[in-house]
Amino acid sequence: MPSLIQAPAPALDDLEAQAAFFQANSYVALPNLLSRGQVARLNEAIDRDRERHPFMWYCEGQRDYNCNLLLTEPLFEITIRQPHVLALVERLMGGAFCFEELSVRHTEPSHEARPTGWHRDRPHWLEHPLHLDYPQVIYYLTDVDEGTHCFTISPEPAEGEVLDKAGQLERGGTVYFYGQAGSAILFNAAALHGVTIRETERHRRIVQVYYGHPQRPCLSEVTLIPPRLWRDHPDPEVRRFYGKINRYNRLMRQAMEIAAVTGPERKKAVRQRLLYLHAATPSIRAQVIGIAQHEPVRGSVTQITTEGQEWPYATVHDAVVDGWQVIQFPDQRAPFDDREIDILGYEFILQQLEEYDE
Numbered sequence: 540m541p542s543l544i545q546a547p548a549p550a551l552d553d554l555e556a557q558a559a560f561f562q563a564n565s566y567v568a569l570p571n572l573l574s575r576g577q578v579a580r581l582n583e584a585i586d587r588d589r590e591r592h593p594f595m596w597y598c599e600g601q602r603d604y605n606c607n608l609l610l611t612e613p614l615f616e617i618t619i620r621q622p623h624v625l626a627l628v629e630r631l632m633g634g635a636f637c638f639e640e641l642s643v644r645h646t647e648p649s650h651e652a653r654p655t656g657w658h659r660d661r662p663h664w665l666e667h668p669l670h671l672d673y674p675q676v677i678y679y680l681t682d683v684d685e686g687t688h689c690f691t692i693s694p695e696p697a698e699g700e701v702l703d704k705a706g707q708l709e710r711g712g713t714v715y716f717y718g719q720a721g722s723a724i725l726f727n728a729a730a731l732h733g734v735t736i737r738e739t740e741r742h743r744r745i746v747q748v749y750y751g752h753p754q755r756p757c758l759s760e761v762t763l764i765p766p767r768l769w770r771d772h773p774d775p776e777v778r779r780f781y782g783k784i785n786r787y788n789r790l791m792r793q794a795m796e797i798a799a800v801t802g803p804e805r806k807k808a809v810r811q812r813l814l815y816l817h818a819a820t821p822s823i824r825a826q827v828i829g830i831a832q833h834e835p836v837r838g839s840v841t842q843i844t845t846e847g848q849e850w851p852y853a854t855v856h857d858a859v860v861d862g863w864q865v866i867q868f869p870d871q872r873a874p875f876d877d878r879e880i881d882i883l884g885y886e887f888i889l890q891q892l893e894e895y896d897e
């Protein structure tokens with residue numbers, strides 16, 4: 540099969556033609572999907588982030604690769620929830636799908652050409668009608684042609700037999716994907732693909748976005764999703780879309796103590812802490828001579844002591860200053876010679892209301 544230098548592409552507004560092309564080839568080109576303005580702003584965001592947060596860019600000799608632009612440059616959301624891509628992915632996936640990974644790559648000029656680094660990101664999911672587990676979209680942020688590095692794919696029928704590299708290249712040939720900045724290509728990450736490095740003075744920038752099925756294993760452990768998307772976004776569908784939690788996100792949320800829910804939906808419960816203070820006289824400024832504290836925790840032990848020297852409060856007034864509220868005062872008319880009062884003094888009951896997450 541001859542090599543093609545330019546991927547054929549159905550019209551951008553013809554979803555069914557694109558789905559049919561994908562079914563036959565496991566990819567579909569989406570020329571000029573992003574506007575010039577969007578491309579310019581995304582490139583500015585990359586420049587800004589490489590300058591401000593160089594430590595966030597993984598290195599292959601250069602600061603060239605970052606999977607966490609959602610943390611610092613929210614603009615990149617336009618590449619993830621690009622309306623046409625979402626519609627096409629939904630059509631191909633056949634139901635609900637969710638976000639998996641965002642990565643941005645800046646590939647520097649090269650003094651030498653290198654052959655295509657053919658690989659499959661993940662195996663095919665053979666139970667899916669299109670054998671599609673993880674669709675991936677790549678956007679070009681720089682013009683790509685014969686004189687630049689370029690994404691390359693070997694077309695294969697979506698439901699066809701999975702061949703080894705040599706067999707697939709023999710059957711499907713090679714497509715070098717060229718396009719202006721803003722062009723995109725959607726493909727099955729299980730299809731045989733790679734980057735072709737050319738001897739060139741020009742750098743290349745791409746954005747890669749992966750999607751997945753909600754119930755399937757996570758694609759990767761590299762992209763952190765900020766709470767503004769999975770927890771605080773006003774649209775529940777967006778929260779669901781960003782709600783697939785890989786191990787990296789789970790670990791970070793636990794370590795950083797990021798609550799799963801906030802705002803009105805957060806179920807706050809109130810429980811009552813009780814403090815019994817026994818004072819020498821009915822005055823709130825009298826010396827405390829006994830104390831009992833009841834913590835509202837199942838299984839907690841109530842400490843009653845009349846001898847402790849390390850009481851938190853010397854007087855009831857001290858406790859009030861510390862935020863306790865008196866909810867019962869001692870009976871001022873109690874006979875002073877009452878044996879119990881002799882021993883325990885005058886009992887004040889105080890409370891603090893404590894909020895906790897249900």
Ligand SMILES: [Fe+2]
Pocket residue numbers: 658659660732733
């Ligand atoms: Fe890949």
